[in-house]
Each structure stands twice: as structure tokens, then as C-alpha cells.
Amino acid sequence: MSNNNSYLSNYFHRNGRALGSIGYFVLLMVIFLVGAPEAWIRPNLHQSVFVMMPTLIFLTIPLVFLVASGEIDLSFASTYAVAAYVFALLVKNGVDPAICLVLGIFTGAAIGALVGTLIVVFRLSSLVASLGVLFLLRGVILLLSNSRSITIMEVENHWIYPLLVGNFYGFPMQIFWAAIFVIFCYYFFNKHVFGIHIQHVGDNSVSAEQMGINVNAVKIKAFMFVGIGSAIGGIFTTMITYTFFPTQGFGYLLLALAAVFVGGTPYWGGLGTIIGAVFGVGIIAYMEIGIIAIGWSGEWRQFFNGLIILLALLGHRLHGERVR
Amino acid sequence: MENIIELDNVTKRFGGITALNKASLKVTRGEVVGLIGDNGAGKSTLIKTLVGVYSPDEGDILIRGKKVNAWNALKARESGIETVFQDRALTPQQSIVKNIFMGKELRYPFGFIKEKEQIFEANRLIREIGFTSKLIHAESPVGNLSGGERQGVAIARAIYNKAELIVLDEPTNNLSLNETQKVFDFVLNVKKSNRSVLFIGHNIYHVYDISDRFVILDRGEVVHQLNKNDISTPEELMKIMRDTIGAH
Numbered sequence: 001m002s003n004n005n006s007y008l009s010n011y012f013h014r015n016g017r018a019l020g021s022i023g024y025f026v027l028l029m030v031i032f033l034v035g036a037p038e039a040w041i042r043p044n045l046h047q048s049v050f051v052m053m054p055t056l057i058f059l060t061i062p063l064v065f066l067v068a069s070g071e072i073d074l075s076f077a078s079t080y081a082v083a084a085y086v087f088a089l090l091v092k093n094g095v096d097p098a099i100c101l102v103l104g105i106f107t108g109a110a111i112g113a114l115v116g117t118l119i120v121v122f123r124l125s126s127l128v129a130s131l132g133v134l135f136l137l138r139g140v141i142l143l144l145s146n147s148r149s150i151t152i153m154e155v156e157n158h159w160i161y162p163l164l165v166g167n168f169y170g171f172p173m174q175i176f177w178a179a180i181f182v183i184f185c186y187y188f189f190n191k192h193v194f195g196i197h198i199q200h201v202g203d204n205s206v207s208a209e210q211m212g213i214n215v216n217a218v219k220i221k222a223f224m225f226v227g228i229g230s231a232i233g234g235i236f237t238t239m240i241t242y243t244f245f246p247t248q249g250f251g252y253l254l255l256a257l258a259a260v261f262v263g264g265t266p267y268w269g270g271l272g273t274i275i276g277a278v279f280g281v282g283i284i285a286y287m288e289i290g291i292i293a294i295g296w297s298g299e300w301r302q303f304f305n306g307l308i309i310l311l312a313l314l315g316h317r318l319h320g321e322r323v324r
Numbered sequence: 325m326e327n328i329i330e331l332d333n334v335t336k337r338f339g340g341i342t343a344l345n346k347a348s349l350k351v352t353r354g355e356v357v358g359l360i361g362d363n364g365a366g367k368s369t370l371i372k373t374l375v376g377v378y379s380p381d382e383g384d385i386l387i388r389g390k391k392v393n394a395w396n397a398l399k400a401r402e403s404g405i406e407t408v409f410q411d412r413a414l415t416p417q418q419s420i421v422k423n424i425f426m427g428k429e430l431r432y433p434f435g436f437i438k439e440k441e442q443i444f445e446a447n448r449l450i451r452e453i454g455f456t457s458k459l460i461h462a463e464s465p466v467g468n469l470s471g472g473e474r475q476g477v478a479i480a481r482a483i484y485n486k487a488e489l490i491v492l493d494e495p496t497n498n499l500s501l502n503e504t505q506k507v508f509d510f511v512l513n514v515k516k517s518n519r520s521v522l523f524i525g526h527n528i529y530h531v532y533d534i535s536d537r538f539v540i541l542d543r544g545e546v547v548h549q550l551n552k553n554d555i556s557t558p559e560e561l562m563k564i565m566r567d568t569i570g571a572h
Contacts, residue, residue, distance in 0.1 A: 014463070193435040200426055203415035210413040211427035270417040 017264030070269030112227020202269030358535030
């Protein structure tokens with residue numbers, strides 16, 4: 001019997017945070033369903049959530065890796081726009097969009113590597129340093145693009161468009177790719193050396209170093225992964241809307257961070273949950289759209305976003321404080 | 325009995341200070357050697373030389389009877405010498421299995437982890453070194469374990485890393501009586517498996533209880549070596565220590 005208890009308690013130790021955010025998601029659904037049943041059964045409400053969710057997933061899930069490694073990044077919201085800018089500019093100049101896609105993602109990875117190296121090598125605070133990069137890169141984009149947007153209707157005629165963001169019998173392809181990304185990341189975080197080392201490094205970097213893990217390399221790779229995720233998110237959104245605009249991505253900054261923490265990944269490093277983050281994204285996305293759907297004014301949105309972050313933090317606290 | 329490692333007249337200097345002066349010490353297979361000495365006696369230099377952090381300025385290091393040149397940490401590990409650091413180098417929020425395999429995970433191609441094999445091996449290791457509680461298994465988080473049990477995880481990891489000689493640096497520091505006993509049980513199991521332990525401690529009683537042989541260090545010199553059979557009480561050991569230290 002005690003044996004069962006132990007397995008059960010270990011199961012909760014490993015999955016409690018994910019289960020918590022699933023619980024919040026279900027609760028939120030029930031509230032909206034009761035609050036506005038007629039709006040809730042209309043499919044176009046869910047469709048607009050599904051347009052938003054993939055982008056938020058590409059941004060949020062890599063952040064789980066980074067936060068679990070004991071760091072944070074705010075610059076991703078600008079990396080998102082830089083990668084989209086590179087993509088749109090090249091497409092506009094007649095480069096094959098598939099190549100533009102690869103170059104855009106490469107740009108994201110390179111920015112991530114630079115930010116990570118800067119922070120790790122000079123031992124800077126990742127919060128403050130990445131805040132600096134956030135503004136710096138945004139400034140660069142505004143200057144380079146003269147604050148003008150770029151429209152790339154031509155991308156629609158290329159084969160990557162239907163493959164990546166097209167409609168497959170009414171089903172948006174970006175959801176399919178986001179789902180693949182989630183599954184990949186789940187294994188990458190939980191069953192791959194990369195994810196396991198990230199957890200060790202975020203838990204106790206001195207111990208990790210003593211056992212031969214290259215702490216700096218692990219952290220820089222985590223920053224790169226955030227850069228790659230942001231680039232994918234930015235390019236997908238640009239393709240869906242056929243437009244790059246210089247302020248794009250800024251709106252996702254706080255939403256993606258909120259999704260990480262509402263999803264149950266603690267801020268102190270060493271732990272993280274991919275499944276939790278997916279439901280964190282769901283909560284944030286439905287919050288953004290659901291408030292309007294139940295007939296409340298948009299002013300309430302931020303209020304409820306704040307409320308849910310606080311409630312989620314309080315709830316996740318039930319899964320215990322940090323052990324040392 | 326085979327000598328796992330032997331230090332022969334090893335001298336180590338830092339600038340003008342001689343931290344180790346012609347120190348000789350050997351550890352044979354399956355024995356527990358207790359290293360005692362006051363603060364500043366050179367214990368820490370001796371350990372660091374033993375595990376290859378320092379290489380000696382003079383004297384030889386012999387592994388299983390053969391002289392080794394250019395002694396370093398990598399060679400020490402390859403020779404089966406593993407240190408359990410004072411802070412144990414654990415990550416408390418992670419499971420026992422993750423800690424045992426930290427940095428040396430069993431991998432499939434492309435870096436995915438052989439989870440089932442790791443869990444099986446970790447369970448075997450912790451049972452081998454003497455974890456008896458059914459509440460503790462490979463997937464328990466290390467943070468839920470007591471101080472002595474955490475020491476056990478670090479020892480299990482050393483065994484997984486093919487240790488022939490495990491160097492325990494103050495393993496019973498800050499541990500309760502009960503927890504100290506657990507560490508002793510782990511050490512006895514290591515000994516039973518025909519591996520050796522070098523046990524460094526402040527507490528003479530702890531060192532006396534667990535060791536087969538004692539090495540007393542003072543001002544960088546090995547001033548006395550004796551077998552457990554030569555004495556009958558920890559007080560006797562204490563007296564020998566008092567008489568030898570400072571007398572030479």
C-alpha cells in the first residue's frame with residue numbers, strides 16, 4: 001500500500017504542475033460555457049483561438065526550456081520581428097520563400113546564440129540584458145524598415161504556403177505543425193540529453209559543472225532554441241497575414257511569458273512542463289478572445305489576465321516550494 | 325592484497341609552503357582507510373593529489389603497482405578513483421536516476437535517453453549499496469531524501485562510474501546519529517563489493533567506527549599509520565593522535 005502511495009506521490013511530483021494547469025484550463029472553459037453558452041458553441045470563436053495558439057506555442061514552449069535552465073529572455077519578442085523582417089525582405093526581393101524560411105530561422109538561432117553568449121560569458125542578468133536586446137533589436141528593425149510594413153502576397157503561390165499555413169479541408173495547417181512541435185519538445189525536454197542537462201543546470205549549476213556538464217554551452221543552446229521558436233512564430237504569422245509589420249511580436253511578449261508561468265513552470269529553474277505550457281497557452285489564448293465572446297468589453301481582458309496569473313501562481317504553490 | 329593506489333614520498337609545494345612533505349600512503353582493495361588530522365594538516369592537499377587535481381612536485385604515484393606519469397584528474401578517474409564532494413554535487417529537484425546518470429546518460433543515437441535501462445540500473449545500484457526503504461526508488465526526487473541518503477545517492481553514482489576507490493570527504497558532517505549510521509551502512513556495502521573507501525573526517529569516533537586502518541596527518545607529513553587491530557578504543561586513537569601531532 002505504501003508502495004502505491006509512493007508511486008502516486010512521485011507521479012504527482014512529476015506531473016502535478018501540468019495537471020494543475022489542465023485543471024485551470026477546464027475551469028476556464030466551464031466558466032465561459034456557463035457565462036456565454038451561445039457564443040461558446042459558435043465555431044468561429046474557437047477558430048480565432050486556433051489562429052493565435054500556434055504562434056504562442058512556438059514562442060512559449062522554448063521559453064520553458066530556457067526558464068528551466070535558470071535563465072529568462074525578453075528579447076524573443078524582437079527576434080520574432082527580425083526573423084520575420086529577414087523573411088519578408090528576401091521574399092520581396094525574389095528569393096525562393098523556402099530558402100527565406102530557412103534563413104529566417106537561422107537568423108533567430110544566431111540572435112539567440114548572441115544573446116546567450118553575451119549573458120553567459122559576461123555573467124549578465126538575463127532579465128536586464130535581454131530587456132536591453134529587446135529594445136535594441138526593435139530599434140534596428142524600425143530603422144531598417146523605415147517603420148514601414150512589407151506585404152508579400154506572392155508567398156501564397158509557393159508550395160510552402162499550403163504546406164505550412166494553408167487549409168487542409170478546413171483545418172489550419174499551422175495547428176498541425178504546432179502539434180508536431182509540442183510532441184517533439186515533449187520528448188526533447190523529458191527524454192533527451194539536452195532537456196535533462198537543462199534541468200540539471202537550472203537546478204544546481206555547480207553540481208552540473210562538477211559532473212562534467214558544460215553549463216555555459218547548455219544555456220547558450222537554450223537561448224538559441226528560444227531564438228528558433230520566435231523565428232518560426234514570426235515567419236508563420238507573417239505568412240498567414242501576408243504582411244510583415246515593424247511592431248509585430250511586441251504584443252506576444254507578456255502573453256508568452258504569462259503562458260509559461262500559468263502553465264506551471266516555476267521561475268527558479270530546474271523544473272518545467274511542456275504539457276502544462278500548452279494548456280497555459282490555451283488559457284491565455286481563450287482569455288484574450290473569450291472575454292469579448294461573453295460580451296464583456298476588451299478593457300476587462302488585462303484585468304482577467306492578471307487575475308489568472310495570480311490565481312495560477314497561488315495554485316501551483318500547492319505543488320510545493322523549491323527543495324534544496 | 326592488490327594496492328589500488330599508492331603515494332610514494334609525495335611532496336607538494338605552493339610557493340614557499342610545503343603542503344605535503346614526503347607523504348606515503350596506500351589503499352588496498354576492499355579496505356576502508358580513515359584519514360585524520362587537524363585543520364591545515366594537509367588532508368585537503370592529500371585528497372586533491374590523490375584524485376589528480378594536483379600533480380606531485382616530487383615522489384611517485386602508483387596505480388595497481390605501476391608508476392603513472394603526468395598524474396591528473398582524468399587519469400585518476402580512468403583509474404577508478406571517484407570523489408564524493410562535500411556538497412555531494414546533486415541536483416535536488418531531480419530524481420535519483422537522473423542524478424546517478426548526470427553527465428553520463430545512457431543514450432540512443434541522436435541523444436535520446438535509455439530511460440528504462442537507467443531506471444533498472446539505478447534501482448539495482450541503490451539496493452546494492454543498502455537502500456532498504458520501499459518508499460525510495462529510482463524516480464524519487466533527491467530533495468525528498470535525508471542527508472545520509474543523499475550521500476548514498478552520490479556513492480551509488482561513484483559506483484556506476486566504475487569506482488574502485490571512493491574518496492568520501494567529511495561524509496558525516498552535519499548528520500544526525502541515525503543518518504551517520506546510514507552512511508556507515510553504505511560504506512560497508514561498498515567494502516563488501518570489494519571496492520575501497522578513503523574516509524576523511526573530523527570526528528575521530530566516526531572514523532574509528534568505520535575504518536580498517538588509520539592514517540594520521542600533521543603539517544603535511546604522514547606521522548602515523550596503524551591498523552584497527554592495534555588499538556581497542558577510539559580514546560586510544562585519540563591519545564595516539566595527541567602524542568604524535570606536534571611531537572615530531
